[in-house]
Amino acid sequence: MHPFRLLEPESLPEAIETLGRLDGESRLVAGGTALVAMIRLGLVKPDRLVSLHRVPGLNRIRVDGGSLELGAMATHADIERSRTVRDGWPLLAEAVHRVATPAIRTSGTIGGNLAYAEAASDPAPALLCLNAEARVLGPGGERAVPLARFFRGFYEAALEPGEIVTAVRVPPPPAGARGGYVKFTSRSAEDKPLVGVAALVVLDGAGRCVEARIGLGGSAPTPVRADRAERALRGEALTDAAARAAAEAAAGEADPLSDLMGSADYRREMIRVWARRLLIALRDGTALRDGTR
Amino acid sequence: MSLSFTLNGQPCATQAPDHWTVLDLLRDGLGLMGTKYGCGEGVCGTCTVLADGQPIRACLVLAAHVRGRVLVTVEGLERDGRLDPIQTAFAERGAAQCGYCTPGMMLAAKALLLENPSPSEHEVREALSGNLCRCTGYTKIVEAVLAVAGSK
Numbered sequence: 074m075h076p077f078r079l080l081e082p083e084s085l086p087e088a089i090e091t092l093g094r095l096d097g098e099s100r101l102v103a104g105g106t107a108l109v110a111m112i113r114l115g116l117v118k119p120d121r122l123v124s125l126h127r128v129p130g131l132n133r134i135r136v137d138g139g140s141l142e143l144g145a146m147a148t149h150a151d152i153e154r155s156r157t158v159r160d161g162w163p164l165l166a167e168a169v170h171r172v173a174t175p176a177i178r179t180s181g182t183i184g185g186n187l188a189y190a191e192a193a194s195d196p197a198p199a200l201l202c203l204n205a206e207a208r209v210l211g212p213g214g215e216r217a218v219p220l221a222r223f224f225r226g227f228y229e230a231a232l233e234p235g236e237i238v239t240a241v242r243v244p245p246p247p248a249g250a251r252g253g254y255v256k257f258t259s260r261s262a263e264d265k266p267l268v269g270v271a272a273l274v275v276l277d278g279a280g281r282c283v284e285a286r287i288g289l290g291g292s293a294p295t296p297v298r299a300d301r302a303e304r305a306l307r308g309e310a311l312t313d314a315a316a317r318a319a320a321e322a323a324a325g326e327a328d329p330l331s332d333l334m335g336s337a338d339y340r341r342e343m344i345r346v347w348a349r350r351l352l353i354a355l356r357d358g359t360a361l362r363d364g365t366r
Numbered sequence: 367m368s369l370s371f372t373l374n375g376q377p378c379a380t381q382a383p384d385h386w387t388v389l390d391l392l393r394d395g396l397g398l399m400g401t402k403y404g405c406g407e408g409v410c411g412t413c414t415v416l417a418d419g420q421p422i423r424a425c426l427v428l429a430a431h432v433r434g435r436v437l438v439t440v441e442g443l444e445r446d447g448r449l450d451p452i453q454t455a456f457a458e459r460g461a462a463q464c465g466y467c468t469p470g471m472m473l474a475a476k477a478l479l480l481e482n483p484s485p486s487e488h489e490v491r492e493a494l495s496g497n498l499c500r501c502t503g504y505t506k507i508v509e510a511v512l513a514v515a516g517s518k
Contacts, residue, residue: 075385077384113406177408177423180431
């Protein structure tokens with residue numbers, strides 16, 4: 074593996090200061106599940122890594138003012154096992170549980186997952202549906218970035234040089250919300266999704282969608298919300314036809330890539346299939362199993 | 367850099383280059399060859415070891431990140447010369463063909479049983495989902511883990 078120097082700041086101010094004074098190619102490392110693999114493959118050759126492991130408290134999971142606050146270093150395993158998350162934010166627990174395999178989830182972190190800006194992230198579509206925001210700290214101070222504006226492009230997050238994601242804040246889901254995440258993989262079940270669909274709906278007594286949010290992974294250069302599909306649903310009864318129309322809209326507004334996992338057309342077709350199935354499962358309260366080709 | 371942690375029940379203090387992963391440390395630094403180098407990209411699972419009872423990929427975790435933690439490798443499964451029940455079950459059930467995936471399989475199973483002593487077959491399969499066996503021997507492996515769970 075390409076040799077690098079490892080710097081281990083013990084506080085956030087020290088981490089910001091360390092990132093600020095480094096020249097050459099330096100990278101921030103959290104769990105390392107993506108970055109170390111990329112270094113091993115020779116895709117990046119950093120001179121230095123700045124690890125966040127020694128910064129205390131960055132892996133906390135707590136509720137603050139009604140919102141869930143996930144420290145950036147909370148691992149996927151920490152989050153999926155958290156009683157707080159499972160009870161209050163079950164859609165997030167469900168999506169995080171689908172990331173890769175158990176021994177990856179014990180290392181990979183939520184901050185790392187978002188900063189990596191993987192288009193086919195499992196947690197991102199769920200967090201988009203939950204209107205989460207990233208807390209970002211940099212030389213210029215702290216700012217909050219709604220997740221809807223956090224993903225700037227293909228593997229590109231809205232982070233300036235020297236900035237660190239410190240936490241993810243997730244507001245409580247609306248009262249009566251039903252949420253679900255479904256992952257379709259085209260190679261093997263532990264792979265990243267060909268497409269992932271998260272949805273959150275609130276139905277009134279007559280079965281109409283008071284609220285409808287749909288998040289898509291693997292469906293564009295970044296994780297996205299399916300705005301047109303959501304608009305098609307709001308105020309409408311969630312009939313089979315309405316679910317089909319919304320799924321059609323989601324497939325239409327998707328802008329997927331073609332790669333070794335599948336073509337853009339195939340991805341669009343799978344969004345159509347899985348968005349419809351997910352919406353109907355949420356309406357009927359039935360379980361929907363992940364799909365593998 | 368200097369590192370100290372607990373390895374298979376014993377304190378371990380050592381030196382390692384900054385860029386070493388746990389796999390480099392175990393095999394090249396400490397000469398423990400039980401942890402296998404498979405894909406080196408976190409996909410195959412044969413380098414799985416336990417850190418504080420949880421399974422990790424030794425090939426992806428930086429050595430610095432296990433400082434102060436409790437590591438268990440396949441060499442640490444036996445106690446006082448007696449095999450762990452998982453090892454016995456793997457041997458008795460023939461849950462190995464070429465054996466290359468076996469250390470990772472057993473540690474993934476160990477992590478599961480530490481957290482959930484009586485898992486269902488589905489839970490066993492999910493816990494082993496990140497460990498590939500290229501001899502396609504999953505049936506015997508799952509049977510062996512379930513046998514240990516059932517014997518408790």
